Amino acid sequence: xxxxxxxxxxxxxxxxxxxxxxxxxxxxxxxxxxxxxxxxxxxxxxxxxxxxxxxxxxxxxxxxxxxxxxxxxxxxxxxxxxxxxxxxxxxxxxxxxxxxxxxxxxxxxxxxxxxxxxxxxxxxxxxxxxxxxxxxxxxxxxxxxxxxxx
Amino acid sequence: xxxxxxxxxxxxxxxxxxxxxxxxxxxxxxxxxxxxxxxxxxxxxxxxxxxxxxxxxxxxxxxxxxxxxxxxxxxxxxxxxxxxxxxxxxxxxxxxxxxxxxxxxxxxxxxxxxxxxxxxxxxxxxxxxxxxxxxxxxxxxxxxxxxxxxxxxxxxxxxxxxxxxxxxxxxxxxxxxxxxxxxxxxxxxxxxxxxxxx
Amino acid sequence: xxxxxxxxxxxxxxxxxxxxxxxxxxxxxxxxxxxxxxxxxxxxxxxxxxxxxxxxxxxxxxxxxxxxxxxxxxxxxxxxxxxxxxxxxxxxxxxxxxxxxxxxxxxxxxxxxxxxxxxxxxxxxxxxxxxxxxxxxxxxxxxxxxxxxxxxxxxxxxxxxxxxxxxxxxxx
Numbered sequence: 073x074x075x076x077x078x079x080x081x082x083x084x085x086x087x088x089x090x091x092x093x094x095x096x097x098x099x100x101x102x103x104x105x106x107x108x109x110x111x112x113x114x115x116x117x118x119x120x121x122x123x124x125x126x127x128x129x130x131x132x133x134x135x136x137x138x139x140x141x142x143x144x145x146x147x148x149x150x151x152x153x154x155x156x157x158x159x160x161x162x163x164x165x166x167x168x169x170x171x172x173x174x175x176x177x178x179x180x181x182x183x184x185x186x187x188x189x190x191x192x193x194x195x196x197x198x199x200x201x202x203x204x205x206x207x208x209x210x211x212x213x214x215x216x217x218x219x220x221x222x
Numbered sequence: 223x224x225x226x227x228x229x230x231x232x233x234x235x236x237x238x239x240x241x242x243x244x245x246x247x248x249x250x251x252x253x254x255x256x257x258x259x260x261x262x263x264x265x266x267x268x269x270x271x272x273x274x275x276x277x278x279x280x281x282x283x284x285x286x287x288x289x290x291x292x293x294x295x296x297x298x299x300x301x302x303x304x305x306x307x308x309x310x311x312x313x314x315x316x317x318x319x320x321x322x323x324x325x326x327x328x329x330x331x332x333x334x335x336x337x338x339x340x341x342x343x344x345x346x347x348x349x350x351x352x353x354x355x356x357x358x359x360x361x362x363x364x365x366x367x368x369x370x371x372x373x374x375x376x377x378x379x380x381x382x383x384x385x386x387x388x389x390x391x392x393x394x395x396x397x398x399x400x401x402x403x404x405x406x407x408x409x410x411x412x413x414x415x416x417x418x419x420x
Numbered sequence: 421x422x423x424x425x426x427x428x429x430x431x432x433x434x435x436x437x438x439x440x441x442x443x444x445x446x447x448x449x450x451x452x453x454x455x456x457x458x459x460x461x462x463x464x465x466x467x468x469x470x471x472x473x474x475x476x477x478x479x480x481x482x483x484x485x486x487x488x489x490x491x492x493x494x495x496x497x498x499x500x501x502x503x504x505x506x507x508x509x510x511x512x513x514x515x516x517x518x519x520x521x522x523x524x525x526x527x528x529x530x531x532x533x534x535x536x537x538x539x540x541x542x543x544x545x546x547x548x549x550x551x552x553x554x555x556x557x558x559x560x561x562x563x564x565x566x567x568x569x570x571x572x573x574x575x576x577x578x579x580x581x582x583x584x585x586x587x588x589x590x591x592x
Contacts, residue, residue: 099285104367106482107281109375111541115289122297139403143394150391153384168380181366188367188376191383198387199541202394203294206548209401210301213555230476234426241433248440248460257452264456271463279528280470281480286540291463295544302551303452306558310450311565321446329439333432341427343476345526350475354529358481368488370481370530371537379534386538393545400552 078127085127092120100196104188110195117196118203130211139212142204149197156190233277240274255310257303265296282371430471438464451554451564455547462543466536473532481530487523 093116100113125133157168165172170187174180247267254260268291275284340347357374365373375383441464444457558564561572582588 103372104369106369107285107371107480109282109369109372111537112282112285112289115286115294115541119289119293119297122294126297143398143403146391146394150387153387157380157384168384170377170380184365184367184377187380188365188372191376191380192372195383195387198391202390202545205394205403206397206552207294207297207301209397209403209552210298210305210548210555212403213305213401237430241430241437244437245433245440248437251453251456251460252440252444252447257450260453260456264459267460268463271467274467275470278470278474279478279480280473280533280536281482283466283470283533283536283540286537287463287466290540290544291459295459295547298544298548298551299452299456302555305555306452306564307450310448310453311568318447321443324446325439325443328442329435332435332438336428336431336435339428339431339472342430342471343474344427345475345478347472349472349532350529354473354531357530358523358527362483362487368483370483370527371533374530374534375537383538386542389542390545393542393549396549397552400549400556 081127085123089120089124092123093117096120100192103192104185110192111199113192114196114199115203117200118207121204122207125207125211130208134208134212137204139205139208142201142208144201145197146201146205149194149199149201151194152197153191153194156187156194160187236277237274240270240277243270244274255312257308257310258300260310261296261299261303264299265292268292268295282369431468434464434468434471437467449565449567451557451566452551454566455550455554458550459543459547462539466539469532469536473529475526475528478526478528481527481533483527485524487525 096113096116099108099116100110103109103113121133121137124136156170156173160169160172161167163172163175168187168191170183173183173187176182244267247263247270251260251263251267254263268287272284272288272292275281275287340349344350357378358370361367361370361373365377367373367377438461441457441459441461445454445461448454448457554564557569561569563569
């Protein structure tokens with residue numbers, strides 16, 4: 073068996089990856105109160121998977137998070153964002169007018185809160201899915217340069 | 223208006239140090255030939271500018287720049303470098319004269335334009351008076367979310383953000399169209415390795 | 421004079437960074453180095469916008485303290501009155517400048533932050549498309565140096581011209 077040059081990386085990365093994913097969820101759902109939001113959380117989730125792919129190889133990463141899933145995720149996120157707008161339209165408001173979502177009285181913030189939550193979730197899905205699809209497209213390509221050329 | 227004496231000096235010092243670091247990194251990038259070093263330095267450039275964004279009170283932008291500029295774009299640049307080449311060809315001349323002159327001329331014109339700009343940190347500048355203050359005043363009443371950037375991003379300018387999400391999605395589609403999904407090339411590399419030396 | 425320079429020194433430094441990015445973009449022949457120069461240029465423009473949005477004595481635009489719990493509080497009514505009549509609003513603006521009336525703290529301008537936040541994400545999306553095109557160029561030409569690519573294109577064009585117009589002089 074060949075020697076494993078990356079043993080330290082593997083040992084350090086293994087506990088780190090779930091923490092990165094957890095931090096992404098914190099950034100996502102605490103984004104109303106602190107810096108953060110869908111864009112940042114989506115990128116952080118993508119980074120967690122990319123770290124896994126860099127250290128454990130691209131095929132285990134593709135088995136864990138299949139490319140078909142990432143590109144569907146991007147489309148679902150975009151549709152979720154647009155869907156919130158259509159929901160507001162159906163409730164009689166303007167496109168993406170969150171106040172119309174629940175037809176509540178003046179001063180109520182439920183529509184705004186749920187609207188922002190859903191829209192940020194859509195951004196999270198779209199950004200994470202797009203970034204991972206882009207990474208897979210680059211990483212899955214056959215390298216023409218040999219390792220010795222480094 | 224400022225909180226305490228010495229704050230201005232501290233902020234000025236932080237500005238000078240961070241801008242100096244940015245200059246060093248940018249000049250190093252312009253002069254380097256090893257693409258690996260260039261990619262790593264561009265990641266450092268993003269990280270330093272993220273630090274400066276924190277000093278400028280733009281925490282959300284700093285967060286995004288640190289995650290996107292120093293994280294994802296470095297990974298993508300490394301991935302692309304792996305597929306192309308390691309070093310850039312040396313430029314034929316030490317300094318390319320025409321680009322240098324064009325850059326200096328453009329820079330001088332821009333510096334001339336800054337004479338009319340409002341001072342750094344001016345609360346009465348046109349950029350800081352009209353719609354920006356409106357968002358700050360109305361957010362607690364209309365949206366009820368403490369982070370004003372989130373409120374503007376997702377609610378007041380939700381249509382804008384929908385467009386940005388669409389741009390990211392279509393960029394992913396463009397990359398997929400150019401490079402393929404990744405699965406086919408992956409199976410090809412596995413097959414080659416099996417049929418090859420191992 | 422010194423104060424004038426100090427107030428605008430940030431802009432000049434940012435313009436300097438911008439021009440270094442532009443120089444890299446112009447002078448480098450390697451396509452990946454060019455893309456890195458482009459991203460330096462873009463980051464410098466983002467720095468410029470964000471430095472315009474700063475307000476002296478201000479803080480990050482996240483409501484805290486009394487400002488955060490203002491669901492129908494005193495200054496909530498004030499804000500409502502403010503945008504009910506534009507005249508009062510304009511008068512208040514003139515009186516206080518950008519100091520957020522009705523607010524306990526001063527916040528920096530959130531609007532450039534939002535615009536630049538999305539610009540960063542769109543920037544990485546366009547960068548990835550550019551890199552994908554560079555990868556395809558490498559596969560088609562075997563090089564990513566723009567002058568070599570131009571020479572190859574010229575050779576191919578001349579060969580095609582010679583094929584289509586036999587017996588004519590070479591146009592180059």
